[in-house]
Amino acid sequence: MSRTITQAELRNGSAGVMDALEAGDDFIITRNGRPVGELRPIRAERDVATADLKARLARFLAAGSAEQERAELDAAFGADRLDD
Known part of the structure; x- marks a missing residue:
């Protein structure tokens, strides 16, 4: 808050x-x-290993709907703060 x-x-x-x-x-x-x-405080950037990023992107590309894609992106990179 x-x-x-x-x-x-x-x-x-x-x-x-x-x-x-x-x-x-x-x-x-x-x-x-x-x-x-x-x-707002700036979030610390996270380093992501190339292999991990490739695996995350592969899961994203395999998602069957926009909602699944969004869930994968949020899980991988964190949820947007625009709606706060």
Whole structure:
């Protein structure tokens, strides 16, 4: 769940916000009481061995429907965060 902070809180408490981001917290930034942006931690990229990637792609190509393809991609690479 995202924590809501004002523009002034972000400006005046940026070190604490950065610490919280590193700890995995998300923020919604408001200006004049209206949400204007989000801050989220960057996920660490994972290294995937070539053989593992080939196996994952082979399972993806063998999927029989768009839903199965999506499930395979989410399982292999993680679910999208766009719907948060």
